[in-house]
Amino acid sequence: MTIGVLALQGDFEAHAGVLAELGAEAREVRTPADLEGLDGLILPGGESTTVTLGLEREQLAEPLRDLIQSGTPTLATCAGLIVL
Incomplete structure (x- = not known):
């Protein structure tokens, strides 16, 4: 399973680290x-x-919106939710 973590700014490294601990591939x-x-x-x-x-x-922005609207499971926290 490959989970993308938006890595433009913020605490993306912590999310990627937890995904790795859970056995998922994290892609920045x-x-x-x-x-x-x-x-x-x-x-x-x-x-x-x-x-x-x-x-x-x-x-x-547009490719991200298209991916989310296609039904890709998405988790947004704090500013990520505001941007969403």
Whole structure:
């Protein structure tokens, strides 16, 4: 199982570490290509304005929205939920 962790800003390393402890593959998501083949997605906390600017800069907003709307299981915490 491969779970993407949005890695533009915030505490993404902690989420990736827990996923590894649970036996899942954690993939840091920084570009649209990183979204390919994910079984789930985590949008971690951080600072919502910075995360939003990063999504725009990396052209990730629309591909991320499409992935979530396709039914991919998604967990968003703190700023990740605000951005969602």
